Amino acid sequence: MPALSYTNKASLYQNVGRESHVAGASPHQLIDILFDELMLKLDQVIRFYNAGELGRALESxxxxxxxxxxxxxxxDHDNGGELAAALMEIYSEAARRINQSPSEKLPEQIESAQVIIGEIASAWKAIG
Known part of the structure; x- marks a missing residue:
């Protein structure tokens, strides 16, 4: 079995840390983790795209x-009422912006999605 590179070892360590963090999280904390991971992936899309790594940008x-x-x-649409419906609209709009075809405007599209998701994530953290 070949030895793991430093990058692979670091990645494995991060995965173990992330899995441990998720395993002990409350439902509220799990949503918080999803927001953090979403923002991280959106940052990666922009970074990879700007570096000319389109494949990695599309993966992120x-x-x-x-x-x-x-x-x-x-x-929870049964108990969330208007709030759940409003969040669904916001998430759908963010998905539309993220899912647009790659073009020279991709960073701006992703940044606009980050803004609307960031507002929801900040509100979520504030009530936590």
Missing amino acids: RAKALSILSGLQVSL
Whole structure:
């Protein structure tokens, strides 16, 4: 079995830390973790795109959309009423912005999604 590189070891360590953090989290904290991961993935999309690494940018974008989908699924429409409906609209708009075809405007599209998700994430942290 080949030895792991420093990067692979660091990645494994981060995954263990992340999994431990998730395992002990409350439902509120889990949503907070999803927001943090979503913002991280959106930052990566911009960074990779600007570095000319389109494949990695698209991979990060796919992960961001998956996280956003998880946030949408977590909404409690039975008990959340208008708030759940409003959040669904916001998440759908963010997904639309993130999912636009890559172009020279991709960083601006992602940044605009970050702004609206960031507002929700900040509000979520404030009530936590």
